[in-house]
Amino acid sequence: MTRQERAAQRREAILEAAAHTFTQKGYSGASIKDIAEAAEVADGTIYNYFTNKEALLLALFDRLVAADQVGDRLTAALDTDVDTFIAGYFGAHLARVRENYDLFRAVIPEILATPDLRDRYYQGFVAPLLRAAEDHLHKRSDVHPVDGEQMARVLYALFFGLLSLRILGDEAIQPGEETDARLLATIQQLFTQGLAAD
Amino acid sequence: MTRQERAAQRREAILEAAAHTFTQKGYSGASIKDIAEAAEVADGTIYNYFTNKEALLLALFDRLVAADQVGDRLTAALDTDVDTFIAGYFGAHLARVRENYDLFRAVIPEILATPDLRDRYYQGFVAPLLRAAEDHLHKRSDVHPVDGEQMARVLYALFFGLLSLRILGDEAIQPGEETDARLLATIQQLFTQGLAAD
Amino acid sequence: MTRQERAAQRREAILEAAAHTFTQKGYSGASIKDIAEAAEVADGTIYNYFTNKEALLLALFDRLVAADQVGDRLTAALDTDVDTFIAGYFGAHLARVRENYDLFRAVIPEILATPDLRDRYYQGFVAPLLRAAEDHLHKRSDVHPVDGEQMARVLYALFFGLLSLRILGDEAIQPGEETDARLLATIQQLFTQGLAAD
Amino acid sequence: MTRQERAAQRREAILEAAAHTFTQKGYSGASIKDIAEAAEVADGTIYNYFTNKEALLLALFDRLVAADQVGDRLTAALDTDVDTFIAGYFGAHLARVRENYDLFRAVIPEILATPDLRDRYYQGFVAPLLRAAEDHLHKRSDVHPVDGEQMARVLYALFFGLLSLRILGDEAIQPGEETDARLLATIQQLFTQGLAAD
DNA sequence: TATGAATGAGCATTCATTCAT
DNA sequence: TATGAATGAATGCTCATTCAT
Known part of the structure; x- marks a missing residue:
């Protein structure tokens, strides 16, 4: 060595x-x-x-952002149907979280709590993701006409909210292949059918 | 005085x-x-x-929980259709956040970051809400058959995720009557139709 | 009133x-x-x-010193025999302590611990007492020839030491008429016969 | 080093x-x-x-107690005459005080002033010493019949009182070989002859 | 490079004292 | 005169950071 x-x-x-x-x-x-x-x-x-304690947090932060780079996959996903798109999209996210759970649990809370990280995360990760999502929704032809700006935020909120719920300790959605599969199925159902029966 | x-x-x-x-x-x-x-x-x-610095945070926390008590309204909402239910439900939540925005911005990050608050919030607020939501979904007849456990978590995640996005500073969904109305419409659309066009 | x-x-x-x-x-x-x-x-x-917290302590201190003014009685006691003298002397002291026990317990520790009180007590009370005792021993004809300076200190030490032992909580000499009588008898015996048998 | x-x-x-x-x-x-x-x-x-400020005081306290462990010497001193016994006993005490004067001046006042230390000192040091002294007096055959309980306390009071007088700043008995020798002689005289001449 | 003792700025908290009512 | 809320200086203690070994 x-x-x-x-x-x-x-x-x-x-x-x-x-x-x-x-x-x-x-x-x-x-x-x-x-x-x-x-x-x-x-x-x-x-x-x-x-260099200092903050640098530890920043290094973890950078890993987290790197681990969850999804924005670039959005453009490539235009030619799949909504179902496949959602599956690929959330599925990839869930897999990343599963593989880097300690990282997410350590960093996510601090992102909300620390003004500096907040901005860094929003500018470097969330804003591009939202832009890509808006753009994607705009270009898709197989979706209902939607308020793209708001729907992009709804999509992101689901990401972040589920992650938060895991951090809060909810046992029903602790990361794991089976749980993630059930969760993914539920999300797919929501996006393809909605909740309300006809 | x-x-x-x-x-x-x-x-x-x-x-x-x-x-x-x-x-x-x-x-x-x-x-x-x-x-x-x-x-x-x-x-x-x-x-x-x-008593001490922590007591300040706890007092704020108590206010936040009190401000957002929604679980009890769930049972009463069974006899409305899904659309009205979602409107009432998320609408109330959005209004609470709007009226107590400073409170939420101050406390939510600490809830994730502080093990003690995390438990307090989960046990005292999230868990009851999830149970009520599962129960509600179970009883409704006008929804697709769903994995109630997971769907309850998806609903909560939307709540929490949107709040987080606001805290992150996203300008497109800073609280306000107009923004909240657009957001609510988008959420309603998602829950009644889904995203995918037939 | x-x-x-x-x-x-x-x-x-x-x-x-x-x-x-x-x-x-x-x-x-x-x-x-x-x-x-x-x-x-x-x-x-x-x-x-x-005027302030210290004034409370000083007021208590003044009371204690006033309560235990014995120096002036020394001169008047020359014409009694040693036994009566010791009885009168220590007896009076023990009675004062008995009647003002709270006062003594409150003030004595602070006298040792506080430089200011230390000096005040020594100059205003102890030094005059020692001088009077030295003088008294010098004038008495019915005692062994002694190192008056040191014997005066031994006498004072007995006073103060017994008081301290009470403050330390020793149950066998907590103030009380019976205890004080036994203690006095022992002291008298020491001063008239010594400890050693012939 | x-x-x-x-x-x-x-x-x-x-x-x-x-x-x-x-x-x-x-x-x-x-x-x-x-x-x-x-x-x-x-x-x-x-x-x-x-660990903290209190630990400083306790460390000093422990040293003081260790420096003045005399109780165990009492038993061994039974076969000497009263004069030698007193000389050995008080002499050793005076030497300890002389060698650790700073320690005694720092700790003794706090022992009286601090309830916690008070108990620690009494239980750990004074009470055993008193028991040993009572026992010793009981066993000696060459002393007048005495109230052992009270006489033990008189002995201890002399110890402590002389120490206190030093702390009060009395110049005539500041520790030193010559002063200690004079003081010891006076104490010996008191215990062998008493104060009163026949 | 690794160590861990030394540093001292920073902070929560206490409490004697003041003063408007 | 009595009150007790407001004050802010004082202090024990923590901990990120440095640096001699």
Whole structure:
């Protein structure tokens, strides 16, 4: 193992420890000492890999955003029907959350609570996603005429709200293949039929 | 103005200042000094009205939960059609958020970020709401057969997600009568027709 | 009851409350609020009778010193034998302590702990007492030749030490007529015979 | 100098600074900042060595109690005559006080003033000492028949009272070999002959 | 590079004192 | 004179960050 590899591994261990600790105690409640202990390194070592505590959060944030880059897939999805589109779209999102659950639980709360992250997340992730979604809805021919601006927000709200409900601890939708499948089916049903019977 | 009235007013001013300051800087980032300055009182005065900093957050939390008590209206809404039901339901929620926007912006982020509040909110508010919604869906005859457990969560997620999007600063859905009306129409459309055209 | 009498009564009640509270929690540990509650007056009222918290302690201190003025009795006691002298001397002291026990318990600890009171007590009470005792021992003809300076200190030490032991809570010498009588007899025996049998 | 040695030295410096500052201003009057300045360390450093301010006082208290463990010597002293016994006993006590004067001056006042320390001191130190002294007096054959319970208390009172007089600042018995020798001689005289001449 | 002791700014909280009523 | 709400200085303690080893 090269020096670089060892360094990368340490960095990884620290980030994982940070994610875990932030999830348990929140960003403010987690001390560098807590994280260092969880990562089994000394306090000072963390500063060899990250400039400060905030940088840990930002690194996690960047991972989260990277993990959930979906905007670019929207354009490519125009030629599928609504059902397939929703399945692909939400399905991918659910899979990402499943694979990076600690990351999401650690970062999402702080995104809402921290003005700086709030803006970063909105500008860098949400706004482009909303624009892409509006655009997509506009171009689709197989949907009812909708208020694209608002419907895009409804779509995003579902994403974020379900994630929040998981973070709140609701057991019925903790990530897992089976749960995600049922959830996806319900969402598909809503988008293809609505809720009301004729 | 009686002594009691003045005290009530002070308490109110302090709570408003706390809400405002928490919104700006987050709970941890807001110092008692910040809040005292915003309320135009001395630091110590706050402690004549609240036991400690946490009590400020809890008082705001209690208000939020009180402001959004919707679960009890669910049972009464069985005899309306889906369209009216959704309108009444989300409409009421949107109105509450509109009237208490500062409160929601201050408290919602902390609910996700603070393990203690998280549980309090889930057990005291979300869980009952989900149970009521599941029950309601079960009893309605004018809806498609649905996975009630999951659909209840989808409904709640819409609530919470839209609120989050507002907190994130999205301008297209900042609270306001007109915006809320458009949003409500979009939600109604989704629940009655779905998104996909036949 | 005249206005003056009522005021004097209040002052008395406050001082007693202060003595009691200082005894329970120590001077620093006792808050003005504590004392006000014990005296059943409002915080502010205390300041109509005493300039500040320290003044409460000083007033108690003055009472203690006044209650235990023994120095002047020393000169008058030259013409009694040692036994009677010791009996009169310690007996009077023990009686004073018995009658003002709360006062002593409240003030004595603070005398040792507070530099200011320390000096005040030593200069105003202890030093004169020691001088008088030295002088008295010098003049007595019915005692062994002694190191008057040191013996005076031994006498005072007995006073103060017994008081301290009471404050420490020792049950065998809590003030009371019977206990005081036994204690006095023991002291008399020590001073007339010593401890060692021939 | 190893890391451990340096740490031990620091701890020592902090404790000495605490003893000194407590002596000057009393426990409550001494701030952590005061102590840190006296020890020439930063405020926070103190907390690397002691849990909190109270722990400083308790550490000093433990040292004082350890420094003055005399009870166990009582049993061994039965086979000496009263004179030698008193000499050995008080002599040892005086030597301990001389060698740890700062410690005694810092802690003794707080023992009386702090309910918690009061109990700790009485139960852990005074009560055993009194029991041992009573027992010792009971077993000795070369003393006058005495009220052992009360005489034990008289003995302890002398200890404590002399210490208090030193703390009060009396110059004639500030610790020192010569003073201690004179004091000891006076005490011996009292216990062997009494004060009264035949 | 890793360590962890030292640092000191920052903050929640207390409480003696004031003063308008 | 009595009240008790308001004040704000003071303080114990935490913890992110630095740096000598």
